[in-house]
Amino acid sequence: MTGALANPRLLRALLPPVSLILLLAVIFTIQPRAMSYLGLNLMLNLALPIALATIAQLCVIAVNDLDLSIGAFVSLVACIGATILPENPALGLAALAGCIAVYAALGALIHWRNLPAIVVTLGMSFVWLGAAVLLLPSPGGSAPAWLSAVVKLRTPAIPFAILASALLALLVHLFLMRSSLGVVLRGAGGNPQAVRRAGWSLLKTKMAMYALCGFFGCLSGLCLVGLTTSADANIALRYTLLSIAGVILGGGEFTGGRVSPIGAVIGALTLTLAGSLLTFLRISPDWQIGAQGAILILVLALRALVNRTERRAA
Numbered sequence: 050m051t052g053a054l055a056n057p058r059l060l061r062a063l064l065p066p067v068s069l070i071l072l073l074a075v076i077f078t079i080q081p082r083a084m085s086y087l088g089l090n091l092m093l094n095l096a097l098p099i100a101l102a103t104i105a106q107l108c109v110i111a112v113n114d115l116d117l118s119i120g121a122f123v124s125l126v127a128c129i130g131a132t133i134l135p136e137n138p139a140l141g142l143a144a145l146a147g148c149i150a151v152y153a154a155l156g157a158l159i160h161w162r163n164l165p166a167i168v169v170t171l172g173m174s175f176v177w178l179g180a181a182v183l184l185l186p187s188p189g190g191s192a193p194a195w196l197s198a199v200v201k202l203r204t205p206a207i208p209f210a211i212l213a214s215a216l217l218a219l220l221v222h223l224f225l226m227r228s229s230l231g232v233v234l235r236g237a238g239g240n241p242q243a244v245r246r247a248g249w250s251l252l253k254t255k256m257a258m259y260a261l262c263g264f265f266g267c268l269s270g271l272c273l274v275g276l277t278t279s280a281d282a283n284i285a286l287r288y289t290l291l292s293i294a295g296v297i298l299g300g301g302e303f304t305g306g307r308v309s310p311i312g313a314v315i316g317a318l319t320l321t322l323a324g325s326l327l328t329f330l331r332i333s334p335d336w337q338i339g340a341q342g343a344i345l346i347l348v349l350a351l352r353a354l355v356n357r358t359e360r361r362a363a
Contacts, residue, residue, distance in 0.1 A: 061355045065299045065315040068348055072322050080329045090208040092325040093318065095276060097200070098123070100214045100317040101269035102288040103295035104221055104310060108262040110296050111225070111308045112238040112255050114159065114166035118174035119266055120289035122148070124282055125181040126270025131190025131280035134271075138193075149263035156259030160252050174289070181282035188281040192274045200275035218314035225310055234258055238306030287338065291320055298348050 076092070077084045083092060102123055109116040126145065134141030155173060159166050202209045225231035236244040237254040245251055269288070274280050297303075298319060299312025327336060 061300060061352060062309075062312070064348055064351055064355070065309075065312040065319070068298070069315050069319045069322070072319055072326065076322065076326050076329060079326070083325075083329070086206070086208060089211065093208060093210040093214075093321060095273070096210045096318050096321040097213050097217075098269045098273040098276065098285070099288065099291055099295070099321055100217055100314045101265050101272060102285070102292045103299075103313045103317040104217065105262045105265035105269060106292035107221075107296045107301060107308050107310060107313045108258045108265065109166070109170075110238075110293075110301055110303065111235050111306050112156075112258045113304055113306065114170075114255075115293070115303070116170045116262060117167055117289055118170040118177055119262070119292055120286040121174040121177035121181065122152075122263070122266045123270040123273065123285035123288050124280075125177045125184070126267050127274040127277075127280040127284050128181045128185040128190065128282060130196065130271045130274040131192055132185055134196075135191060135193045145267045149260055149267060152263030152266070153256045153260035156255040156257075157252060159259075160255045178282060178286075185280055185282055188279060190274075190280045192278045192280075196271060196275040197278055200272050214314050214318060218311040221310035225308070235306045235308070238304075240306075290338070291317070294342070295320055300352075 080088075082088055102119055105119055106116055126148065129141055129144050129148075133144055155169060158164065159169055200209075204212055225235060233244060233247075233249050234254055234257060236249075237251055237258065241251055244254065270285065273285060277284070295316035296308065296313045298316030299314070300309040300316075301307060301313060327333075
């Protein structure tokens with residue numbers, strides 16, 4: 050531990066897992082029965098769709114943008130998954146592919162016209178929400194049986210949500226952080242001039258990252274409707290703030306293309322558990338966002354202290 054304190058970079062990397070471990074320790078102290086397969090499964094039941102939405106947000110933050118529409122987009126995908134997909138799978142998949150194509154076009158528009166991503170995605174949030182309401186005016190629909198079977202799979206020893214989240218973090222980490230293509234994609238946010246000088250198209254790079262955001266957003270919406278077995282136009286609106294908080298909690302930065310897929314998934318799990326902690330404390334669900342915000346502020350304060358120490362050491 051002394052070595053970690055002496056190494057600011059190591060300490061910054063340890064903040065997300067330490068935050069998760071401390072939160073688990075508090076939960077297990079308050080409710081010892083939660084330390085079981087069933088307890089973890091109940092607490093982390095909705096962790097996977099939140100983790101997928103967080104990775105979607107990470108793709109946009111990696112290119113120095115911010116997506117304020119991911120929550121409404123996930124809601125629209127859930128509505129498609131509960132209405133079109135069960136009745137006409139080919140049409141449903143085509144609709145999802147079209148949604149991903151629209152996301153790629155958004156990236157192109159933002160880059161080509163040099164528009165602020167916050168404004169564009171905020172406007173798109175109303176488009177996604179309006180489409181979701183038109184598709185499903187009131188809560189209802191039903192998830193395809195195969196989709197529910199996949200996301201509700203009971204794995205031995207460790208709940209499926211934990212295994213799937215770990216696999217998601219590993220695969221995205223290997224792609225974005227270890228592959229040559231991932232370096233180029235992140236370079237569009239970290240050092241766009243170098244990417245341009247190397248002969249890569251910043252337009253295509255940004256389109257690819259926005260398309261990845263749409264892809265993971267689709268996975269999040271499908272996973273969510275598979276777990277809930279029905280949908281609602283407002284089912285995932287809070288995912289916008291949760292996804293941003295998850296990325297930042299996991300060590301990401303708003304500028305410079307600095308992101309951590311593993312940290313982002315850990316951040317998503319931490320925010321999910323924060324809601325469970327409030328439930329055990331018998332506090333109204335209305336306070337869950339406040340608790341998640343308090344955790345985020347605390348971790349950001351610690352990170353600011355670490356960054357200051359790192360600058361002094363340099």
